[in-house]
Amino acid sequence: MELRAKIPDGPIERKWDAHRFAMKLVNPANKRKYHVIVVGSGLAGASAAATLAELGYEVSCFCFQDSPRRAHSIAAQGGINAAKNYQNDGDSIWRLFYDTVKGGDFRSREANVYRLAQISVDIIDQCTAQGVPFAREYGGLLANRSFGGAQVSRTFYARGQTGQQLLLGAYQALARQIGLGAVKMYPRTEMLDVVVIDGKARGIVVRDLVTGAVSSHAAHAVVLATGGYANVYFLSTNAKGCNVTATWRAHKRGAAFANPCFTQIHPTCIPAAGEHQSKLTLMSESLRNDGRIWVPNAKGDRRPPKEIPAGERDYYLERLYPSYGNLAPRDIASRRAKEMCDAGYGVGPGGHGVYLDFQDAIGRLGQVVVAERYGNLFEMYERITGENPYAVPMRIYPAPHYTMGGLWVDYNLMSTLDGLYVIGEANFSDHGANRLGASALMQGLADGYFVLPYTIGDYLTQTKLEPVGSEHAAFRAVEREVATRVEHLLSASGTRSVDSFHRELGRLMWDQCGMARTREGLEAAIAKVQELRARYWKEVYVGGRGEEFNQSLERAGRVADFLEFAELMCEDALQREESCGGHFRAEFQTPDGEAKRDDSRFAYVAAWEFTGVGSAPKLHREPLQFEHVALAQRSYK
């Protein structure tokens, strides 16, 4: 396996333009002869499928939900960044690029990030033209807010439902193409494998979740837009259906998996209420613009927050990071919260929480303004906890939220498996070791609307692709493998539910491969994952049949893949003997507890090659060069 990033030559500002010109175009009359499969219908998948269809390609799009409008991008709340500099506060493409590289703790590719910052401005134009109802000023111009990790106001938003509105924009663009017959949509259909012919991805095998029928779909190229893997922790802010299956199956067929240990723990989530908890709910970190985070000065102080006077409160982020204060980046805010709780200063049930207090903001701005900015988030909090955050400070606790790691891709967003493209959260590309707030929506739409539709054309014109239909023997072989696996799961005659295994895996990963990791813990975790995986195939009970609507079976396949993937995540965390971004190795920290990066040894992307289940994966390194943003210790003090 060879990692060729294919970063174009030339000055960074000109790379993308020069590359767009250098890429070969597909003759418009020939585009309809190319069939492209897009798996996933979130921001990246829906925007890619719609744009490819507009260009004239024949497109098939698959999603496991009942409608493409439900993909988990819909849950993003806070906003989307763009270097528009509408606020005249000193923003620029260069500054967004700089902030993103720095925020990613110098583990992303400069060229990719620069392109992302360039494209960010086009995304806002595109979405506005689609009718996305972004927030407005009274003069009718677009409004902005600031977000963690930035000192300029560059975030565009639609109340607390920015992801929903952007996704509905992309969904509507996709629906238009479906209505025109240019996209064939397959809802309630789950991809279970990639089919490789002559070393190239030529299609997928899927299961119809309503009838259980397994079928094959051939194409000239396959695009995975299947999101992240935070559900490896069982409790995360991801939707229940989010899974690693598509990317893991592709990995087993030859796509390298990059930086799987780079996971993001979001600081502003609602704490778990008990053992029944099935998922965690995030509240937009835009709350940190006006909310102040604190814990009592005294350990185990059980007084109601109102009775704790200002002098007996520790506003620890403001104390530790005077210039950024409550807007310190996510990884720092999360880790500090957990440290406070681990040290006994936590509040609420089990001491797993810190206060996020709006009393000062309400005093300064009035309740009306606070309600206008955060009303729906306050309602959400009250609905879940039964407490009124206008009167009582919110309690928050970190939760797994986003995964920066993903399938390795080159500058063109193609994986190490020819013809397999990976976009959005599913790839590893732009966020390094930590993603800044309001940047996931930006990257998903950049990949789907503006990058992939260009780069895939170059591949299709330059590559000799034999005509292949789904009757090809390779599809039959993969279908048989899929069927065998389904039978294997159904025939396991154990007693434990799929969810009970998933919970057990999640707890293990949260404890050993969550916010802080150690060599000892990771080595133990690898052994435990192997043992859990072995038990899974013996002790699980799935029930029902393969040829029917069977939700236990859907989950069983996903958990089986998480049980393989979790081991790779731990291996990756183990080899990276440094702390950077969301990856905190307790052995590697500065005297004041900040992450200690080791650029001399670890300024690389770790891309793993699959060698078999239970067999040690092979590490390939893509060195990272920083020519435009000087390597520096992040400081938000």
Added chain:
Amino acid sequence: MNVTLHVWRQPGPAAKGRFVTYEAKDVSPDMSFLELLDVVNEGLIARHEDPIAFDHDCREGICGMCGLMIDGRAHGPQAATTTCQLHLRHFADGAEIRVEPWRARAFPVLKDLVVDRGAFDRIIEAGGFVSVRTGSAPDANTILVPKPAAELAMDAAQCIGCGACVAACPNASAMLFVAAKVSHLALLPQGQPERYDRVVRMVETMDAAGFGACTNHGECMAACPKEISIDFIAQLNRDYLTASRSPSSV
């Protein structure tokens, strides 16, 4: 607390369904309604029985995937709340709760509590969009939108497409769903060029899908987890009337 559930079980689209009773003992008032079903299902799986099929995904009230008739009310007794965000603290200890799927001809049952809402997608495909090709947009600030118009458009655009409006309506009408999208786009300058063509195509598709007519019961608004107002149905009717009465002007 303890609750008794009477749950609609139906093995497949063509099969006959019936209510089956399940006891849920020692459950927490802080559980969401779907977590209650999770617990019941864990019990069924432990007895090697078929778990209850139900749709859900984000479990934070935004994806629109979940939706149950709970004691005859779409998404249950709590206003402005999806099923996944409904917590047991709103039920009395010892409550008997009846759980059914959405009931509408245009939403056929697939299994148990799962229905096919594909008709909603077909309505959007017919016209619920602005036709903009990727890359052809002008700078975003060249399109001025008065703040009140943007806010009202956002009120309509919040629709999550869950189908509670259809389930709550005695006629199984989809007017609130269609009105929300028609109004969202009609209130914005970007939506004007296709405004009247859009409304006609969406209404025709809605009618063809087998939804009933609107007779102003207002049940849809009461059930809507996003509190979308039936004022938007007035907007829909006005645009539809304009489009049908004076085709030359549109």
